[in-house]
Amino acid sequence: MHVFYDHLxxxxxxxxxxxxxxxxxQVDEILALLDEALHHHVFQVVLDAIPLQTHDxxxxxxxxxxxxxxxxxxxxQYAPDIEDQIRIVSQRENQxxxxxxxx
Amino acid sequence: xxxxxxxxxxEKIRGHxxxxxxxxxxxxxxxxxxxxxxxxxxxxxxxxxxHHTIRSAALAGVSVGILAAPAIATSGPQxxxxxxxxxxxxxxxxxxxxxxxxxxxxxxxxxxYGPSAKLASLAGLVPAKxxxxxxxxxxxxxxxxxxxxxxxxxxxxxxxxxxxxxxxxLYRNQGIIAGEQHLPLYPGQPLSEHVSDxxxxxxxxVPGLPAYxxxxxxxxxxxxxxxxxxxxxxxxxxxxxxxxxxxxxxLYSWFKYREMFIINPETGDAVxxxxxxxxxxxxxxxxxxxxxxxxxxxxxxxxxTGHVYVFFVDPSDKTxxxxxxxx
Numbered sequence: 001m002h003v004f005y006d007h008l009x010x011x012x013x014x015x016x017x018x019x020x021x022x023x024x025x026q027v028d029e030i031l032a033l034l035d036e037a038l039h040h041h042v043f044q045v046v047l048d049a050i051p052l053q054t055h056d057x058x059x060x061x062x063x064x065x066x067x068x069x070x071x072x073x074x075x076x077q078y079a080p081d082i083e084d085q086i087r088i089v090s091q092r093e094n095q096x097x098x099x100x101x102x103x
Numbered sequence: 104x105x106x107x108x109x110x111x112x113x114e115k116i117r118g119h120x121x122x123x124x125x126x127x128x129x130x131x132x133x134x135x136x137x138x139x140x141x142x143x144x145x146x147x148x149x150x151x152x153x154h155h156t157i158r159s160a161a162l163a164g165v166s167v168g169i170l171a172a173p174a175i176a177t178s179g180p181q182x183x184x185x186x187x188x189x190x191x192x193x194x195x196x197x198x199x200x201x202x203x204x205x206x207x208x209x210x211x212x213x214x215x216y217g218p219s220a221k222l223a224s225l226a227g228l229v230p231a232k233x234x235x236x237x238x239x240x241x242x243x244x245x246x247x248x249x250x251x252x253x254x255x256x257x258x259x260x261x262x263x264x265x266x267x268x269x270x271x272x273l274y275r276n277q278g279i280i281a282g283e284q285h286l287p288l289y290p291g292q293p294l295s296e297h298v299s300d301x302x303x304x305x306x307x308x309v310p311g312l313p314a315y316x317x318x319x320x321x322x323x324x325x326x327x328x329x330x331x332x333x334x335x336x337x338x339x340x341x342x343x344x345x346x347x348x349x350x351x352x353x354l355y356s357w358f359k360y361r362e363m364f365i366i367n368p369e370t371g372d373a374v375x376x377x378x379x380x381x382x383x384x385x386x387x388x389x390x391x392x393x394x395x396x397x398x399x400x401x402x403x404x405x406x407x408t409g410h411v412y413v414f415f416v417d418p419s420d421k422t423x424x425x426x427x428x429x430x
Contacts, residue, residue: 003152018116025246026113033120033270036150037127043149047135056141063145066152093127100119 002067005042008083009090011035017098034097041089049079114346121270121346124150125353148419229259229371233412237368240410242275249276252412256364260373260427264364264414271357273413274343278390280365281408282398284309286333286379289319297333306395314341314381315359332360335400335424336379338392339363339413362416362424365393365401367409372402373427375416400426 011031018027047055062071075082128150132139142149236251237244244252249266256264266276284307285297294308318329341347341358358378366373374397383389391413393401403409416422 022113022116026117029267029270030116030120033117033124035153036269037120037124039149039152040124040127040131043138044131044134047138052137055138056144059138059141059147060145063142063147093123097119097123100123101116 004071008086045085117270233368263417268415275390276413280391280411281389283392286313331424332377334396335376336394337376338380338382339378341381364414365411367401370402374400
């Protein structure tokens with residue numbers, strides 16, 4: 001169930017907020033939706049960072065083993081700060097959701 | 104029954120989460136449209152990547168085995184799930200015999216209406232298992248019951264189903280289904296073109312425009328997918344979905360042609376369908392509708408109505424629409 005950027009994305013803050021308001025199974029349902037959104041946000045950053053002609057091969061290798069650390073090694077060749085970029089987009093989108101539910 | 108404040112609060116948050124997800128998907132599609140084709144090529148749904156990793160582990164050798172025991176017949180011959188050829192050869196004879204007994208019209212084609220499913224039904228395995236999971240009919244299965252159903256369906260029909268998808272739950276996942284009329288594929292289509300249904304002249308065509316409009320603008324642009332979607336469509340009371348009034352536009356599109364799994368719990372007959380229309384109306388006291396092909400596939404051809412369970416099909420499932428055989 002792991003993907004190579006799990007250590008860079010963190011839903012703990014959102015989970016804590018939701019847990020104070022919802023039942024556990026409801027929290028799980030919301031987190032599942034946020035997780036799905038997160039994959040799109042991260043891949044937007046990743047595919048922006050690597051050349052277009054490498055996308056097919058990268059997605060093929062990702063599909064074969066989503067958790068491999070080799071993916072980050074590959075991306076770093078083109079974007080040395082890719083881990084920071086993923087961390088930032090994850091934090092930004094989580095905060096956006098938190099702000100929306102508190103609005 | 105009026106919703107509690109807690110339920111309303113949850114629905115509000117879920118609405119935010121759904122919109123959050125939708126925005127992410129839209130932004131990704133706008134900037135990396137080509138990537139979606141690449142993900143499909145490599146059999147990955149990006150948002151469901153964690154399910155993909157689970158499936159990869161399963162294919163590596165983890166089996167579920169909930170129905171590992173040989174089929175136990177409550178009547179008729181003892182039948183094990185042997186090779187598909189043995190299934191179909193024997194089942195074909197059984198189906199014809201059953202049709203003779205019921206006095207229903209002979210159905211053209213051989214596997215079109217799921218002889219393998221009828222084999223299982225006569226073996227009594229699937230209905231007995233369903234009865235064990237849900238002894239009484241109830242409007243909605245609990246999450247635990249739904250999970251057990253999903254496991255049985257995966258094991259027997261090789262289709263992955265769920266009672267909630269993208270945060271959306273059905274208003275009811277159990278109820279009464281009845282036959283519906285044909286839908287026009289394009290403006291002005293004659294009923295005579297619905298050749299897959301030998302009883303089409305009795306079934307008829309809806310007089311107005313279906314909820315999702317025509318499948319194609321004209322006859323020339325009709326595709327095989329359009330034909331399959333009309334052939335095996337169901338009507339669903341989408342307007343009763345939790346959260347509908349708050350998120351109507353999104354849910355209207357979300358349900359369009361959404362693939363579903365319907366099973367007749369009395370016989371084990373099952374069909375993979377798509378949502379082609381909204382309804383039936385509340386005054387009918389029915390919860391679901393199905394094309395004639397769907398009704399026949401569910402083994403309800405003689406009576407055209409009966410109890411069914413309905414589930415969402417996982418978007419990664421590639422099974423064609425239509426009656427489902429067994430592994």
